[in-house]
Every structure is written in structure tokens, then in C-alpha cells.
Amino acid sequence: MSEVLLVGTFAGGGVHRYVERQREELPDGVDTETHDMYSPRDRGGPIWLLRVALRTAFAAVAFVRRSPPDLVHVHTSHHFSFYRAAFYVLFAQYIWDRPTVLHVHGSSFDTFVEDPPALVRALQRVVFDASDAVVVLSPYWRDVVVDAGLVPESAVSVVPNAVEPEYYDPEYDADPPRIVFVSNLIERKGVAELVEALASVLDRADGTVAVDIAGDGPLRDRVEALADARESVTYHGYVSEERKRDLLNRGTVYTLPTYAEGLPIAVLEAMAGGNAVVSTDVGSIPEVIDDDRGRLVTPGDADALADALTALVSDPDRAASMGQRNRRAVVERYSWDGAVASILDVYDGCVSERCRRRERAPDSGR
Numbered sequence: 001m002s003e004v005l006l007v008g009t010f011a012g013g014g015v016h017r018y019v020e021r022q023r024e025e026l027p028d029g030v031d032t033e034t035h036d037m038y039s040p041r042d043r044g045g046p047i048w049l050l051r052v053a054l055r056t057a058f059a060a061v062a063f064v065r066r067s068p069p070d071l072v073h074v075h076t077s078h079h080f081s082f083y084r085a086a087f088y089v090l091f092a093q094y095i096w097d098r099p100t101v102l103h104v105h106g107s108s109f110d111t112f113v114e115d116p117p118a119l120v121r122a123l124q125r126v127v128f129d130a131s132d133a134v135v136v137l138s139p140y141w142r143d144v145v146v147d148a149g150l151v152p153e154s155a156v157s158v159v160p161n162a163v164e165p166e167y168y169d170p171e172y173d174a175d176p177p178r179i180v181f182v183s184n185l186i187e188r189k190g191v192a193e194l195v196e197a198l199a200s201v202l203d204r205a206d207g208t209v210a211v212d213i214a215g216d217g218p219l220r221d222r223v224e225a226l227a228d229a230r231e232s233v234t235y236h237g238y239v240s241e242e243r244k245r246d247l248l249n250r251g252t253v254y255t256l257p258t259y260a261e262g263l264p265i266a267v268l269e270a271m272a273g274g275n276a277v278v279s280t281d282v283g284s285i286p287e288v289i290d291d292d293r294g295r296l297v298t299p300g301d302a303d304a305l306a307d308a309l310t311a312l313v314s315d316p317d318r319a320a321s322m323g324q325r326n327r328r329a330v331v332e333r334y335s336w337d338g339a340v341a342s343i344l345d346v347y348d349g350c351v352s353e354r355c356r357r358r359e360r361a362p363d364s365g366r
Contacts, residue, residue, distance in 0.1 A: 003031045004347070005066070007088050008075040009039035013184070014265045015075055015105050018161060022343070025162075025336045030344075035063055037084050060087055068096040071347055077106035077262075086127045093130040099350045102131035103159075104141060107188070107260040107283060113148040124150055133350040135159050135343075137263035138284035157346045160284075162339035163268045165331045169249050170274025172320045177313040178210045180251035180275065182244050183258075183266050185217030190257030190280070193302040195222045197257070200306035201313065202230055209313045212247050214239040248273030252319050253312045259299045261285060268334050271326035276319040278308045288334075293326050 004026070008019035023032045038059040040052050072092035076085035085102075092100045106112060113124060128134060128150040135157050136142050142156045179198070183189045198211055213223050214236040227235035236243070248254065254270030255278040263284035267277055277294035279285050289296055295308035312319040 002029065003033075003069040004071050004073055005069040006032060006034045006073050006075070007037060007063075007085070008034065009081070010034075010036045011039040014161070014262075015077065017265060018105070019075055021162070021164070021336065022339075025340050026343070027340070030347075033069070035059075035066070035088075037088065039081070056084060063088060064091065068092075068098055071099045071101065071350065072096070073101040073103060073347075075103045075105060077104075078109045078112035081106065082109075082112065082127070083123070086123060089127050089130050093132075099132045099347075099354045100130065101133045101135060101346060101350055102127065103135040104145065105137065105262045107258075107262050109141065109262070110144045110283075111260075113144065113150065124148075131155075132354055133157060133346050135346060137161055138287050140284050140287055141262065157342065157349075159339055159342045159346065160334055161263045161265050161268055162334050162336045163265065163272050163330060164336050165272050165327070168245055168269075168272040168274070168327075170272075170323060170327055171250055172274050172323055174210075174250055174252045174316075176208050176210050177252040177316045177319065178212060178250055179309060179313060180212045180214075180247050180254050180270070181256070182212075182214045182239070182247060182254075182270075183256060185215045185219040185223060187219065188259050190259060190299060190305075191217075191219040191222060193257050193300055193305055194255065195226050196302040197306035197309060198226060198233065199230070200302070201309045202232055204306075204310050205313060207232070210234070212236060212251065214244060214247060244269070245273065248275060251275045252316060252323070253278055253294075253309060255279065255305070255309060257297070257299065257305050258282060258285075263288065268330060271323075271334070272330045274320075274323040274327045276312050276322035277326065278305065278312065288329075293322050293329070 006019050006023055008015055010016050023034055026032050038055045074085050074088050076082050089100055089102055092098050134151050134155055137160055139158060142158055145151050146153045181194060185191050211233040216238040223235050227233045248270050254275035256266055258280055261283040270277055277289050279289060279296055280299045281296045297304040297308055
């Protein structure tokens with residue numbers, strides 16, 4: 001197996017960063033290329049729908065015209081992302097006859113497979129059956145797909161998201177303590193609750209805490225209003241990767257009050273930057289963040305979020321200890337070295353299982 005085609009979307013976000021890093025981190029002996037399924041950055045209106053349909057169709061046609069690689073690795077999420085990925089899995093498996101890996105990222109994939117309409121369930125089964133291997137982000141997501149009856153546990157590999165620790169150089173001694181939020185400014189990330197909670201934190205600890213917020217999105221105006229009203233809050237807008245790492249390196253507490261996640265790369269990046277983490281008990285986050293690494297609250301609970309943030313910025317030594325534990329956890333469990341080894345094991349197993357099935361095929365036909 002020397003040629004691998006990574007199929008994903010390249011419109012920003014965690015999956016985009018993951019696929020690009022995966023291509024860079026796979027060893028030189030694996031010739032990797034990427035294919036963009038296309039995902040729009042904006043939304044709204046009939047012209048937008050037409051453009052999405054045309055771009056998605058063009059991406060599919062371009063895929064069909066490619067030379068078949070040795071293996072196809074399809075990254076997917078829930079709802080439209082899954083429907084779009086279905087074409088690539090089925091074409092790679094039944095037209096190209098190539099080993100196919102389905103890599104599930106979706107923040108809401110659990111609700112997507114919980115009790116879908118019959119037609120959607122049928123498509124889910126067909127796509128999972130067509131995949132030689134299924135990759136999920138954590139034991140939680142393994143249980144989701146297994147309990148939904150989509151795939152046997154033996155066919156599921158857990159490969160956590162990964163970051164590169166050497167890109168970060170934590171400071172641990174910010175004075176005053178700094179709360180950092182770097183993510184899309186959308187409803188799902190809990191931006192409304194974040195703004196409300198930060199106002200409360202600043203009322204309690206005025207002048208003894210700083211706040212850095214970076215990102216862009218439809219709720220940008222709420223963040224800008226907070227920054228205009230509070231001298232301790234700096235809104236940086238959309239930032240480069242280098243600037244993001246600088247913010248995380250200088251941070252004390254990273255917060256992500258999200259409503260739904262897989263295993264957020266943003267949290268792992270914050271851990272690599274030596275931050276304690278205040279987030280929510282959704283997806284794989286509770287498998288990463290415990291009481292020794294941060295605090296978890298219920299999504300939408302601005303009061304609990306404010307209490308958790310206040311407790312950590314009021315005790316910077318404890319927050320620094322959490323940040324140091326988080327940094328070690330990334331080095332030991334969530335680095336790209338470990339992820340690449342696991343991915344290569346998946347590829348080898350995928351190809352080996354395909355060979356075994358072919359060896360058995362003549363006997364089954366007699």
C-alpha cells in the first residue's frame with residue numbers, strides 16, 4: 001500500500017486541519033493526495049443552494065476521473081456531510097474495488113444515528129457495510145456506532161485527534177491570569193453563554209483577569225460588544241495559526257462551552273499550550289478532561305460556566321498544575337506520532353482483511 005487518497009472538506013474547521021496535518025505526518029513511503037468534497041463557508045438563499053449543488057457535483061465528477069489509488073480514506077461527519085461522503089465510500093469500494101476507510105468526526109453523529117428515518121438508516125448501513133475499516137475518535141464514539149448496529153466492534157478502530165506538541169511553548173505564569181477562547185463564533189460553540197459568563201467573571205474579578213477571544217462568525221457582534229465594554233477583553237478577530245498558538249501559550253484557562261463535539265482539536269491545542277480547560281460534558285470531552293485537568297459544565301448553563309472560570313482564575317497555581325498535566329497528556333496520548341502509528345495499523349489491517357476475503361472467495365462460490 002503506497003498510494004492513499006484522503007477525502008475530506010477544506011473550508012476551515014477541525015476536519016480541514018486534521019486532513020492537512022495527516023497528509024503532512026504520514027511517512028514518506030506513503031504517497032498521499034487529497035480530494036476536496038467541497039463544503040461551503042457561508043449559507044443562505046436559492047443561489048447558495050444552487051452553487052453548493054453544482055460545486056458538490058463537480059467535486060464528485062473530478063473524483064470519478066481520478067486514477068484509483070491503493071486505498072481511500074474518507075473523512076465524514078453527520079447529516080449532509082455523511083450523505084456526501086456516502087458517494088465516495090461506495091464508489092471507491094464497488095467501482096474502484098479499493099480498500100476503504102471511513103473516519104467519523106461528527107459533533108452530532110450520535111444524534112444522527114440514534115433513531116433516523118428508515119431511508120437514512122438504510123443508507124447508514126450500506127455505507128458502513130461498504131467500509132473495510134471504521135475509525136472513530138474515542139471509546140464513546142465507538143460505542144455510538146456499535147450500539148446503533150452499524151458495525152461490529154471488531155471493525156472499529158479508536159484513533160484520537162492529534163496535535164503536534166512541539167509547536168507550543170507554554171508559559172504557565174500569566175499575570176494576570178488569562179482566559180482564552182479560540183473557535184468559530186457560532187451558536188453551537190456556546191458563544192452566547194460565553195459572553196454572559198465572562199461578564200460575570202469580570203464583575204467578580206475586575207482588573208485581575210484578562211480575556212483573549214479569537215475567531216469569526218455570525219455572533220461576532222456579541223463578542224465585539226463585550227470587548228468594547230470591558231477593557232480586560234481583547235477581541236482578535238480571525239487569527240493565523242501562529243497567532244493562535246501564541247494566545248494559547250500565554251493562556252491560563254481555555255474555555256469551549258460547546259453544545260456538541262466529537263473530540264475537539266481546539267481543546268487538544270489548548271492542552272498543548274499548557275491551559276487548564278473549562279468546557280462541557282459532550283462527545284469525547286469527558287474522556288479527556290477530568291477534575292485534574294479542568295472543569296466541565298452543562299451546555300447552556302452560563303452561571304455554571306462563570307463559576308468554573310472564576311474558580312480557576314482565582315487560583316492560578318491550581319490552574320497552572322492542570323495546564324502542566326494537560327501538556328503531558330498531549331505529549332503522551334494525543335501527539336501525531338501516536339496517531340500516525342495507529343492510522344498505519346488501520347491501513348495494514350484494512351488491506352490484509354481485503355486479501356483474506358479474496359482468498360476465501362473461490363471456496364464460497366463452489
